[in-house]
Amino acid sequence: MVKAQITPGAYYDSVSLMIISNAVKKIPGVTEALVGMGTDLNRELNRNNPNLNSPEVEKTTPNDFFVAANVNDEETWKTVLAKVEEKLNEKKEDAASNYYPASLDGALKVQPHTNIAVISVPGKGGHAYKVAQDCLKQGIHVMLFSDNVSIEEEKDLKTEAVKRGLLVMGPDCGTAIINHVPLAFANVVRPGNIGMVCASGTGTQEVSSIIDSLGGGVSQVIGTGGRDLKKDIGGIMFKHALQALIADAATKVIVLVSKPPYPPVQTEVLKMAKEGGKPTVVCFIGGNPEEPKSFGLVPAVSLEDAARKAVALSKGEEPKTFDGFDMSAAEIDSLVNEATKNLAPTQKYMRALYTGGTLCDESMKYLLPTCKRIFSNIPLQDNDKLENKDISREHTALDFGDDEFTVGRPHPMIDPSLRAERVLKEAGDKTCAVILVDCVIGYGSHEDPAADLADAIKKGKDKAKSEGRDVIVVASVCGTEGDPQGLSKTRETLKAAGAIVMPTNAQACRLVKKIIEKVA
Amino acid sequence: MENRVNVLFTKKIQIVNFGIKSFYDDNKKQGIPSVHVDWKPVAGGNKELANLLDDLL
Numbered sequence: 001m002v003k004a005q006i007t008p009g010a011y012y013d014s015v016s017l018m019i020i021s022n023a024v025k026k027i028p029g030v031t032e033a034l035v036g037m038g039t040d041l042n043r044e045l046n047r048n049n050p051n052l053n054s055p056e057v058e059k060t061t062p063n064d065f066f067v068a069a070n071v072n073d074e075e076t077w078k079t080v081l082a083k084v085e086e087k088l089n090e091k092k093e094d095a096a097s098n099y100y101p102a103s104l105d106g107a108l109k110v111q112p113h114t115n116i117a118v119i120s121v122p123g124k125g126g127h128a129y130k131v132a133q134d135c136l137k138q139g140i141h142v143m144l145f146s147d148n149v150s151i152e153e154e155k156d157l158k159t160e161a162v163k164r165g166l167l168v169m170g171p172d173c174g175t176a177i178i179n180h181v182p183l184a185f186a187n188v189v190r191p192g193n194i195g196m197v198c199a200s201g202t203g204t205q206e207v208s209s210i211i212d213s214l215g216g217g218v219s220q221v222i223g224t225g226g227r228d229l230k231k232d233i234g235g236i237m238f239k240h241a242l243q244a245l246i247a248d249a250a251t252k253v254i255v256l257v258s259k260p261p262y263p264p265v266q267t268e269v270l271k272m273a274k275e276g277g278k279p280t281v282v283c284f285i286g287g288n289p290e291e292p293k294s295f296g297l298v299p300a301v302s303l304e305d306a307a308r309k310a311v312a313l314s315k316g317e318e319p320k321t322f323d324g325f326d327m328s329a330a331e332i333d334s335l336v337n338e339a340t341k342n343l344a345p346t347q348k349y350m351r352a353l354y355t356g357g358t359l360c361d362e363s364m365k366y367l368l369p370t371c372k373r374i375f376s377n378i379p380l381q382d383n384d385k386l387e388n389k390d391i392s393r394e395h396t397a398l399d400f401g402d403d404e405f406t407v408g409r410p411h412p413m414i415d416p417s418l419r420a421e422r423v424l425k426e427a428g429d430k431t432c433a434v435i436l437v438d439c440v441i442g443y444g445s446h447e448d449p450a451a452d453l454a455d456a457i458k459k460g461k462d463k464a465k466s467e468g469r470d471v472i473v474v475a476s477v478c479g480t481e482g483d484p485q486g487l488s489k490t491r492e493t494l495k496a497a498g499a500i501v502m503p504t505n506a507q508a509c510r511l512v513k514k515i516i517e518k519v520a
Numbered sequence: 521m522e523n524r525v526n527v528l529f530t531k532k533i534q535i536v537n538f539g540i541k542s543f544y545d546d547n548k549k550q551g552i553p554s555v556h557v558d559w560k561p562v563a564g565g566n567k568e569l570a571n572l573l574d575d576l577l
Binding site: 100 | 541560
């Protein structure tokens with residue numbers, strides 16, 4: 001039976017409520033649950049879910065807090081309400097022991113020298129735009145994590161920011177490291193002389209983390225949001241940030257990371273980098289390497305290659321292209337032979353299941369020539385759009401951070417459970433030979449993202465074995481030893497579950513390529 | 521206008537956080553000066569009412 005409770009005039013942030021929803025769903029006797037504010041989105045989620053579709057929730061307004069659940073009996077409903085109460089009380093107790101001002105003015109009274117705002121309030125309805133505007137007026141740099149900020153709002157904020165000499169990192173910007181402080185989703189990277197400007201979240205994390213593992217370090221990492229280098233925005237913030245790194249004495253080498261920009265914007269950026277005179281590595285994933293070369297800049301063939309070249313340049317060494325493995329060719333061949341020996345003849349396909357969008361994009365661009373077609377929710381070729389995101393087809397790559405998967409759910413780097421469930425599902429598919437996964441650690445990410453994943457890998461491999469076959473899991477961990485979760489510890493957890501753990505996403509993709517070629 | 525970004529590079533970072541509270545918690549764990557704003561949508565998210573309030577204030 002479907003039960004609902006509505007509380008008018010209460011407000012809680014969406015991520016907290018999604019986490020509470022997930023906690024409620026785990027209660028025995030609960031088929032479905034939704035805890036949220038009566039926003040358009042939540043009402044739609046309620047309406048479209050045949051196991052909920054509560055008429056009470058349908059009548060709510062954005063001012064109403066609601067709990068709705070499909071439960072076996074009244075007792076379970078009581079347990080649901082008690083669980084929600086318990087979780088909300090944790091929040092209230094925290095609020096009572098800490099003072100949280102209700103406005104920017106209030107915050108500035110407590111901390112008058114505030115210089116960065118991290119904004120993750122809803123973009124829809126102009127909320128994030130309004131908060132960002134208020135911060136810029138106070139001379140505060142903005143990191144805008146929110147999505148659903150319109151192009152017009154983005155352009156307006158960035159134009160205003162540049163006028164005031166300020167940064168607007170975002171919208172939909174997940175990663176920045178300013179003065180060695182990781183903001184939102186970022187890793188603990190050692191201080192150094194490499195400055196980065198990036199229009200990509202996990203791409204930034206991958207490059208900066210590999211820089212750290214190679215013994216290099218970063219001066220500043222500035223995110224711009226993925227749309228900055230597109231035609232509509234014209235690279236306003238990318239160029240502003242690049243100018244700042246060119247003028248920054250602590251930055252000796254610059255790395256630029258993005259998907260290929262709008263060509264005229266790309267030319268402007270490359271020209272500016274050339275005139276800046278600092279050694280610059282350009283990683284426009286899947287772009288033409290001749291473009292940066294023609295400006296005397298250093299193109300990179302992968303995120304890992306960008307990190308390696310930047311570290312070489314920062315030590316005054318000649319940058320060399322790296323497109324191989326840390327292991328020897330013989331070791332890799334033996335690894336592939338060993339991994340594939342127990343596969344059944346039906347197992348031909350790859351399933352790439354990513355929490356990081358740029359890492360997913362990198363894998364598809366690398367593997368497409370081998371796979372010919374990769375079905376995806378973010379396909380490289382229009383015809384390869386997956387009809388149903390929940391059902392893989394032949395070679396499939398999924399970005400679990402894309403909108404289709406995050407409606408009403410936190411980002412998979414915060415809540416990796418959906419991806420873990422999919423690992424288990426793919427392991428049960430008799431056509432799947434290899435599952436390729438990332439595991440992103442660092443601040444902002446789940447406190448132990450490897451735990452759920454390792455559990456799914458182990459169960460998946462056990463299931464395959466019980467059916468007389470094996471399934472290969474190739475993983476890479478994006479992060480550093482300094483991260484709260486720890487790079488080595490995370491790798492060990494995945495290895496212990498039976499995954500082959502490669503040093504980087506690029507090397508993981510190369511190994512998968514060899515496996516696909518072997519089983520084809 | 522001077523590029524205040526380069527000025528920022530010389531300052532101690534002090535953060536104001538709006539929205540997801542775990543970002544603020546992470547700052548606190550690292551000892552970064554931070555304030556979390558208990559943000560709620562103006563006028564409960566009613567845009568017309570919020571605009572009216574904006575005009576009044």
